[in-house]
Amino acid sequence: MYSHRFNSDIHITRHASERMAARNINDGELIELIEAGTVKHKDDVRVWxxxxxxxxxxxxxxxxxxxxxxxxxxxxxxxxxxxxx
Incomplete structure (x- = not known):
């Protein structure tokens, strides 16, 4: 998976993958979220x-x-x- 917005590959941890499955979030929704969602920085490297x-x-x-x-x-x-x- 790749983010054009961040010009970077995307790695999904096992924990995140499990949460996606439990919450019925598919890969398409995840990429749309990353590409088009509102970004807030916690610090230089951590974001929501x-x-x-x-x-x-x-x-x-x-x-x-x-x-x-x-x-x-x-x-x-x-x-x-x-x-x-």
């Missing part, structure tokens, strides 16, 4: 990317990822809400 999917009842979907030599998707969440600062 979230996107609303109209056809799903569990919005927002979000990935927690690390930007290294590739994008490492650590987990995939649903019913996500941005924290207020």
């Amino acid at each position: 990317v979230a996107k609303n999917f109209d056809n799903r009842q569990d919005n927002l979907l979000c990935v927690a990822a690390v930007l290294e030599d590739k994008i490492v998707v650590k987990t995939v969440m649903h019913h996500f809400e941005w924290e207020e600062k």
Whole structure:
């Protein structure tokens, strides 16, 4: 899997893959999330990317990822809400 947005390969951890399966999130939704979602940086390498999917009842979907030599998707969440600062 590859992200044109981040110009990088995407690696999905076993944990993230298990969360995707449990939450019925397919590869197409994951790539759309990464390519078109809202990005918030925790620091220089850690990010959250979230996107609303109209056809799903569990919005927002979000990935927690690390930007290294590739994008490492650590987990995939649903019913996500941005924290207020």
